Each structure stands twice: as structure tokens, then as C-alpha cells.
Amino acid sequence: MNCIFCSIISGDIPSKKVYEDEICFAFLDINPQAPVHCLIVPKAHIQSADEVNEENACVVAHIFSVIPKIAKELGLSAGYRVVTNIGEDGRQSVKHLHFHILGGKQLSENMA
Ligand code: 5GP
Ligand code: ZN
Secondary structure, three states: OOOHHHHHHHOOOOOOEEEEOOOEEEEEOOOOOOOEEEEEEEOOOOOOHHHOOOOOHHHHHHHHHHHHHHHHHOOOOOOEEEEOOOOOOOOOOOOOOOEEEEEOOOOOOOOO
């Protein structure tokens, strides 16, 4: 499958790795939109959060258990934002489920 994030997970495309375990992989965004901009993805290819179901929801639960550890590691003690874009209207450009972790400054109030 031709997927940028699957290639990053396999190491075929280099990335700045922040965290890895058997279920998920986190790395710095190549085009940061905040002083700290990290992406966390499941190793299993799931297209988007719209594909989450009873069977794979445990992967998302695991990712959310890891996010606070990554945020601490990245020094986001004053808070941060977790975002996932879905589909065309949601401006999802990479079709492999990912959560943006954004912080390092007080973020915009604007969500949309
Ligand atoms: P989306 O717009 O799909 O929610 O977010 C995709 C994110 O992936 C963007 O913030 C973009 O900068 C990032 N991205 C795309 N290609 C690469 C890459 O090859 N390496 C890294 N580190 N980030 C990427
Ligand atoms: Zn993928």
C-alpha cells in the first residue's frame, strides 16, 4: 500500500521519532504549525477516525493513554491540543489515522 505514514513507521521514509511501541508511533510533523507539533499514528493502517469501530477502538484508547506521556516528554506542561482531521471537509491530507499534538504556545481560539 502506498501510504506515507506506513512508510514512516517501517523506516522507509525517515522521521524524527518521538515515541514508539508495538501499537503506535509518534514523530515530529515535517511542517510544524506550532512550536511543538507531533503526530501519533497507529501502526495498523486505519484510514481515519471515521473508520474506528468496536474492534479497533482499543488502539485509539491506547494512543490516548500514550499522549500524556509524549506531552510531558515534549514539555507541554501548560497544555496542548489534540486534533484529528477526517476526509475532505475535515482537510485530512494523509489517509492514515493520525492525531496532531500541538503546543508550545497559547493556541488560537479558532477551531474551524
Ligand atoms: P492532515 O492534514 O492529514 O491532518 O495532516 C497530515 C500532516 O502530516 C501534515 O501536518 C503534514 O505536515 C504531515 N506530513 C505529511 N507528510 C509528512 C512526512 O513525510 N513526514 C512528516 N514528518 N510529516 C508529514
Ligand atoms: Zn498507512
